[in-house]
Amino acid sequence: MMKKNITKLVVLAVATVFFASCSDDYFDVNTPSNTATLEQLRMQDLMAPVIHSTMEAQYSAELSFGNYVQNFVGTGGGAAGRTEAVGLWNQVYLFILPNLKAIKEKAIENNATHIGAITDILTAINIGIATDTWGNIPYSEAANGPDNNFPKFDLQEDVYTQIFSLLDGAIAALEAADNSGFNLGNSDLIYEGNSAKWLRTAYTMKARYQLHLVNKGTVSANDVLATITNGYTSNADDFQMFYDDKRINPWYSAEVLARATGNLRNDIASQLVSSMNGNYYPFLSGSISIDPRLPLFAEIPATATEYKGFVSGGVGVSPDGSPANTRFKTDGYYTSIDSPLLLISFAEAKFIEAEAAFLANGGTTTSTGSNSAAYTAYLAGINASMAMYGVSGADYVADASVAVGEAGLMLNHIMKEKYINNFLNPETFVDFRRYDFSDDVFTGLVIREEQAADTNEFMGQWFRRAEYPASEIARNATNALANQESPITPVWWDE
DSSP states (O other), X not given: OOOOBGGGOOOOOOSOOOSSOSOGGGGGGGSOTTSXXXXXXXXXXXXXXXXXXXXXXHHHHHHHHTTTTTSEEETTTBOOOOOOOXXXXXXXXXXXXXXXXXXXXXXXXXXXXXXXXXXXXXXHHHHHHHHHHXXXXXXXXXXXXXXXXXXXXXXXXXXXXXXXXXXXXXXXXXXSOOOSOOOOGGGOTTTTTOHHHHHHHHHHHHHHHHHHTTTTTSSOHHHHHHHHTTSOOSGGGOEEEEOOSSXXXXXXXXXXXXXXXXXXXXEEBHHHHHHHSXXXXXXXXXXXXXXXXXXXXXXXXXXXXXXXXXXXTSSSBOTTSSBOOOEEOTTOSSSSTTOEEEEEOHHHHHHHHHHHHHHHTTOOSSOOOOOHHHHHHHHHHHHHHHHHHTOOOHHHHHSTTTOOHHHHOOHHHHHHHHHHXXXXXXXXXXXXXXXXXXXXXXXXXXXXXXXXXXXXXXXXXXXXXXXXXXXXXXXXXXXXXXXXXXXXXXXXXXX
């Protein structure tokens, strides 16, 4: 696997920033006298910082929601409360959308249709995670800079319409020739300007967003299947960005370095561990005792013999009441200095296909049995995940707890594998909401334990969205407050 890391990142001052102030003067500070003006910057100069911010936005979202889906807990088991997801908001609205607008304008000027298409894909990705986080969001007036410091909030239903429009437009452009002579090259931190891979990304992202709407009834499972057919074809298509020893992975900083310096960090939750250590799905062959991917995510003390995850909201205990012991792996797959941030993978594409095929065949959250299309995609997803993580999955896939056959396949098998594969991916928060945090779909899932001191209006209820940042309410109060909802209120597609 070729590592495309951010040593190629050109850190340039950004000429447009949106929403930061009501004063036109603010926008001048983003083009210092010793840097190039926006007019002097090439599309390539702007693209690398935008991609970097896109991936950091995914990290910011997971910091907010990884506790909700019990990938991790606060030190010793702490459950997360309400969030504003400020880091994600700042990335999307201060650093990403304004610059994507600038790149798109330059692409149109130069008839660089493929770069314009890539810009549209990145726009869809970023407004997608924003609307899935807050529901109604600024978009149609979001990048107007000083011309409109009080943008309206678009309905989530309308934002989804725009997501599909952007992706369909990108697909059409990438399927046609681009004779402009422009290519992103190394400024494309994901695919180095490979238009074919961006085309498959557009299809795969479209299928992901279509899947969000299947339970809503506005898209069919067969629509998802038709789209994903044109999506990713191998792990070489994975949308990921690697770090290096100069610009270190943020999970390494937040977990490994924080722990080493005695600062607050997170521990690994029991929901993830129990899904991988045989507690929820007992291994039957005798050949394995844990999922081979678990040691890449978590570690236990040298004196321990079992992985025991932290109960969410508990006080340092595992599900059986004994002390928990799992923490983020030092130099793990996502917690090494040069680890990648992953946005979407070939393995996820196969789990999207498996879920869609299962539902198209009449499957429900509790039904047993499906067809060969669903089961084949399910196994392909597991094998792709094992290959992505660089472990042997032969014994795991052969175990009867996994190799359930077409007749034994249930939705919880598919979603368990997707949950594990997507460790530290904010897409899991979408999945949990789509199925209403059901323990029929996510085996063993229970809501965070509430401590006596935690008496509040949200006790016993799942968090389903972020609230708008206080800074946005202060700057754009009329529009923000008109759209503000309780953090336990479902977003449109979750209603």
